[in-house]
Amino acid sequence: MSSSVSLTNAVTSGDERAVSALIANGVDVNESTSGGQTALILAVIFGHTHLVKLLVNSGADPQLRDNLGLNALEWAKRRGSTEALEILSNPPRPTPKRVVEEPRTPVVEAPPSQPEAETKETVSEDEKSRRWLTGLRQRLDEQEARRNASRPQQPIIPPPPVQPPPAQTTKPSEPPKPSQPVKGRILEPPAETPRATGKRKRCPKCNAIYNSELVSYCAHHIVPLVDADEPIISTPPKPNPPLFWIMVVITLTGSIVVGSLITTYFYKSNQAAARSAATQATNVQKGFPELGGELVGKAVSLPEAECPLNGPEPLAGTVTVRVMVDKNGQVYWARGSGGDWLMRGASTEAAMKSTFSPEKLRGRETEGTITYTFK
Secondary structure (H helix, E strand, C coil): CCCCCCHHHHHHHCCHHHHHHHHHCCCCCCCECCCCCEHHHHHHHCCCHHHHHHHHHCCCCCCCCCCCCCCHHHHHHHHCCHHHHHHHHCCCCCCCCEECCCCCCCCEECCCCCCCCCCCCCCCHHHHHHHHHHHHHHHHHHHHHHHHHHCCCCCCCCCCCCCCCCCCCCCCCCCCCCCCCCCCCCCCCCCCCCCCCCCCEECCCCCCEECCCCCCECCCCCCECEECCCCCCCCCCCCCCHHHHHHHHHHHHHHHHHHHHHHHHHHHHHHHHHHHHHHHHHCEEEEEEEEEECCCCCEEECCCEEEECCCCCCCCEEEEEEEEECCCCEEEEEEEECCCHHHHHHHHHHHHCCEECHHHHCCCCEEEEEEEEEC
């Protein structure tokens, strides 16, 4: 068994033999990690119930809390481990000791020691959350410290001191020659110091600072973070050129003109259509229907025949249309006779639109005539 293995690592891996060997060698059963989690808490978290019983029997304290403010009992409740909770709630009591003074005197048994009342610390949910965040921040800082320790340290070169210029020895009227620079006035630029890579990041929108390398996006604006050392440069708004407003005015004026032309066109078209409809309505001669044969008294609707006039003189005459009606009262065949062809066409069309009552037809096909009189 390697002595380099800690008790917390052995508990995490679930190696019971390693845990027993470490306890036998006198290791601290309450050993904890950097996050404050003891070996007993780790056994509860990873569900190693046999190690929980072994650690409790070895004297592990279930009341110790980690950086989140939780002890082994509270972790068992969160994990839903009833067996571990029962072991932690009922720890084994120490065996009573017998004190023997003389062989003849009766054996006096010491009364069992009363377990001290458990002091339960009442911690609110906000306090637990705060402790959890504190533990998480501590872990991140430890990781950053280990990462920085593994990096090679770069020496910081300080800038050279600026020496004051010597007294001017030339005359005021005599300017210095350009080929010979004046000493003390031209200073060499200092050596550039290497820029240290830090973990501070900044949101380019809200300028919120994040102190962790694990965070890459802003939590509010969901944008990639940039280095906090970069200068904040805000681009000034560009003024709108006058040409833009000229184009806006021209566009609005053209839209108004085109809209007026389209409105006028549609208005004139509607007026012409209305006049044409009125003219057609006045140049129509109507024929009045009259039933004959077996269709008398069985009609539901008899539309009038509308015959367009072919000249200034009105039409006059009679057209007899012979029709055949099915059992549903619909005309499915019609043929006109008499009058001119315009009156026959209008009468046949009106007869096909006529309907009759199926009850009065008694569910059978019927044949009859419809006479249209044009006056």
